[in-house]
Amino acid sequence: AQTVTQSQPEMSVQEAETVTLSCTYDTSESDYYLFWYKQPPSRQMILVIRQEAYKQQNATENRFSVNFQKAAKSFSLKISDSQLGDAAMYFCAYRSGAAGNKLTFGGGTRVLVKP
Amino acid sequence: ETGVTQTPRHLVMGMTNKKSLKCEQHLGHNAMYWYKQSAKKPLELMFVYSLEERVENNSVPSRFSPECPNSSHLFLHLHTLQPEDSALYLCASSHQGGRETQYFGPGTRLLVL
Numbered sequence A: 001a002q003t004v005t006q007s008q009p010e011m012s013v014q015e016a017e018t019v020t021l022s023c024t025y026d027t028s029e030s031d032y033y034l035f036w037y038k039q040p041p042s043r044q045m046i047l048v049i050r051q052e053a054y055k056q057q058n059a060t061e062n063r064f065s066v067n068f069q070k071a072a073k074s075f076s077l078k079i080s081d082s083q084l085g086d087a088a089m090y091f092c093a094y095r096s097g098a099a100g101n102k103l104t105f106g107g108g109t110r111v112l113v114k115p
Numbered sequence B: 001e002t003g004v005t006q007t008p009r010h011l012v013m014g015m016t017n018k019k020s021l022k023c024e025q026h027l028g029h030n031a032m033y034w035y036k037q038s039a040k041k042p043l044e045l046m047f048v049y050s051l052e053e054r055v056e057n058n059s060v061p062s063r064f065s066p067e068c069p070n071s072s073h074l075f076l077h078l079h080t081l082q083p084e085d086s087a088l089y090l091c092a093s094s095h096q097g098g099r100e101t102q103y104f105g106p107g108t109r110l111l112v113l
Helices: none
Strands: A003-005 A010-014 A019-021 A024-026 A032-039 A046-052 A064-069 A074-079 A088-096 A103-105 A109-114 B004-007 B010-013 B018-025 B031-037 B044-050 B053-057 B064-070 B073-079 B087-094 B108-112
Touching: A003 A088, A003 A103, A010 A019, A019 A109, A024 A074, A032 A064, A032 A074, A046 A064, A046 A074, A074 A088, B004 B087, B010 B018, B018 B031, B018 B087, B031 B073, B044 B064, B044 B073, B053 B064, B073 B087
Parallel strands: A010 A109, B010 B108
Antiparallel strands: A003 A024, A019 A074, A032 A046, A032 A088, A064 A074, A088 A103, A088 A109, B004 B018, B018 B073, B031 B044, B031 B087, B044 B053, B064 B073, B087 B108
């Protein structure tokens, strides 16, 4: 079974600075997808960024980028120029390309942004 | 964000009550999901419906009963719940297929007394 591990329960960052969240996963599959979701206090789960395992290029979305290391099974999220609105829980998630529907989530990292 | 809506947003119920959670998606998706988010535990997948057919039941107790009458609506019927069932219940939807992104609703905060 796939597992997703987020080793940092909480991270703090100064406004306008950069923070990196770590995520590792365990799988024997070669075809899969990785996601970062953000859950603000409103509890709505919002997709931040997604990475296909077959793509070597790291995904980017504005101030959010990932460092995808397939051999190491690592998928970290970098938030650049942090803003107060970035404060939230961030969840890393794995989805098999073959088995289809199931998302497996990590335990989450709380990001605090200091003004 | 109104792509996936959930009602009610908050629910308090006794252990002998029967209630239902409703989810509606306006994104043209054909797969829908129920997740449970408890304190100090990762999100857990409960049920998956694809093309209105249940394709996964992740060892969920029978006191939770899902229903998917069409591709836009998903229900979770609750009866004789336990206090440990108190959690945030999240609905999500996607197009069918492993590469498709799931989009989440705002959740229903459930408290079982």
